[in-house]
Amino acid sequence: MLEKIVALSRKASPWVAHFNSGGCNACDIEVMATITPRFDVERLGIQLKGSPRHADILICTGPVTGQIRERLLRIYHQMPQPKYVVAVGSCALSGGVFHGCYNVMGGVDQVIPVDVYVPGCPPRPDAIIAGIAKVLDKMQEDALSKDGREREVDHGC
Amino acid sequence: MGLAKMLPELIQSLFHKPATIRFPAERVPAPEGLRGKPVCDFSLCIGCRACARDCPAMAIEMADVGEKLPKPVFHYDRCAFCGQCADSCPKKAITMTREYDLASFSRAGLTSRAREGSQRQEVADS
């Protein structure tokens, strides 16, 4: 019973931190657009939070530039467990159009583990919401499974 | 100058239906010309590679799908949904569909496969 409530609370109250890891802005404004009246993610309990310490989900946009890498790791480590990452936009998935640029790592999952990938350049806000909804189901499942989820990444930091 | 200029409108909107579309429960169809997921009709494709040549994101891989000629396989995790492939194709084999809701748990799942009729093949992501 208690487990179920906890799982539900995870699913229904995701706080989101948004980080642009070197994208072109378009994905970022589409992420911002999800909180505006047309899409209003607050109805799903989603709130955009400024401090990564308060966040459950990190929304990452951008192909991860050389300079941002270390910051991204830092922000990821600042978030309390259990934490999830949604990569929004093709360049956050794989580098997209920026493939082969000298300063680009090529995708968020080169640096931190990613749970849901949302392709698009930029994805429509609807698609971003659908992506978050996907990760929410995963959060609920993880909370119900035996030992929840504890994972730590070590990418050399 | 005035204080609380927006107040009348704010109070009014209390009595109006909210402007929100309750996605995902409620969906408004995407506009006609939306550049969603590009797909290729292999029956038209002649394997000329024009699409792969012009793709700005290198999202198209020409892969052997068990037919004589290699056919384009799309990596949607790289695609910029620009529609250049559809423009470049001399046979109009590629169409931009209106499918945009592509979120996935893994990148491997974001690769198009060969269509019915030809041998199914999954191209693993490098």
Place this chain on the structure above:
Amino acid sequence: MDFLADLFKLLVFPGFLFVVNFGLFLEWVDRKIYARMQHRVGPPWYQPWLDTIKLFTKEDVIPEKANPFMFTFLPVLDLAAAVTAFLYLPFGGFSSVNPFPGDLVVVVFFLTLSTLLLFLIGWYSGSPFGRVGSLRAVTQFLAYEVPLVLSLLTPALLAGSWSISTIKIVMAQNLSRFLPVTLLALAVSLLSLQGKLLRVPFDAPEAETEIVAGPLTEYTGRRLAFIRLAERAELVVGAGLISNLFLPFDKVLGMLGFFVSCVVVVFGLSVLRASFARLRIEDTTLISWKYLIPFSALGMALAIMVRG
């Protein structure tokens, strides 16, 4: 037996559990009205509860730069202060836990205490945003405290008593005569309460776009939940205090009346939040001295005149 009854009062009703739940309910009312005013749907009714439960199950992180003892201890104390304040409020036909002639002062004191605790919370969190936020919280505290107290004194003057329950009875009996007189004080007290609760336009101490989340920036999980609950409890105390002193509907409608008048107060606060931009901390102080304090003094003068 007495002890058990006291414990029940402290922890369940009208103590901790009631305050917290009512606070979360008021949070929902506030968020929903705010969202509806912006053409949005807003959160479902159970949202605040789930937020709280989730926070309790999150990992607790103590940042390196923070003072671990203070970091753990202060949030709990903050919540305790706010809940204690509520114990001195009579509501919905129930008298307070310990009614005595000066309880108005005690309630205001506990409210003040929780602001000072917020200052410490930010100061010891080891984040520059926390420090700036704390300093602003104290600056702001000096700005709204005077008008808040002055405007709360207005009904006290009318009733000629410092005891909340007495003021309430007098106000309820003479509502039609006294309410117009206290309207000015009511407006001032709503504005100062907005300042006390650090909400737009007086949210400089927690200004998201300037200093992230001010004093709360570094807090996670359980501790953040405690601070948030304390804020909700303060909202209950603030709304309860105003509804007791100015809108004592519960004398007529009982418990329902108390709820109604609290919701009315929260509605007022939400409207304020939606229709203004944030003021700079200097402007907050300025506005307080230029408008709030003179007006609250004027309200008092009116009250004195009416009483003759």
Place this chain on the structure above:
Amino acid sequence: MPEIEIPVGPQHPALKEPESFRFEVDGEIVKSVDIRLGYVHRGIEKACQDRTWVQAVYLIERICGICSHSHTTCFCQAVEEIAGIEVPRRARFIRSLFGEMERIHSHLLWLGLAGHEVGFDSLFMYAWHDREIILDALESISGNRVNYGMNTIGGVRRDVTEKDVDELGRALDLLEERVKYYTDVALNEATFRSRLEGVGKITREQAIDLGTVGPTARSAGVDVDLRRDDPYAAYDEIPFRVITADGGDLLAAAVVRLGEIEESLKIIRYIIENLPDGPIAVKAPRRIPAGEACSRYEAPRGEDIHYVRSGGGDKPLRVKVRAPTLANINAVAQSMRGARVADIPIIIAGIDPCFSCTDRMVRLDDVSSGRTEVLTWAQLSARCRASR
């Protein structure tokens, strides 16, 4: 009171993009600023050199999503100049049409964010809600809400149909009324106005000396607008007014931007009423003849410059981008000195920054030790002084 160092960014709620400002503050007053750029530097200019001309357009579009059309138009114009391609008249009109639609969406975005920065979330929600109207129009014509992909070398890729024109007309009616409302709210709401008035002030002289462009310059009384001064696309045929103000503060910036939205609405009306018939593109060669060109474009935030050089192959030899925010960022540093902490976000927002095009960095590769170091502005100037 002790001096506190406040880091703003790279991850900060006021910035939608990662950029780092370090403020030394004394109480509530800013003593000094150190700006560190380069977090979004992706090396697009270099990457263009190994993309074909066709591919490069899409890459250029993704310098930045907010003025994606500006960058591609600017780039295509340069290439067309080198190749001597005459763009059909209809294509030029469609380019202007998108340019103005982009301006509207961008200025509404600015208005919303300005509201958000000062805690006026209702304004943010409303402005962004009505911004959806223009986004819908953009989406139904071009197929995407943000990176429209309309431009190609030699013209535009999609035509504007009768149906689009009708829909656009309806959208304009709606927007006209809403923009009037926002102008009233933004300029007259006392709390909002008090956050803009006198904040981030630069004088006309400073605006010229610092080389500011676009609304930032126009709000300080500098009467520049490339659409009039050096017409491109169809602007030589379209009548319009250049909006200027002389406050030099953020209020003047708001006046200019809101005025420009209204002007843009009129331009769009003119365009859809006078849209000429004809082809929308001419075929461009895959190899662009050798040559070089510089092209200018009035983006929503000011003058955008692209320099393109071709060696006669199917790839550019060199592309150089000077985007408007880079020209305006000096004005931020200027007006930040002595500002209040509370005004930091709104001053940054004042020039409508979006750093993705601005970003550059100085990277020091120490060959002997193999260490790589990225310099901040302060470090760089210290080095310069030392070597002098």
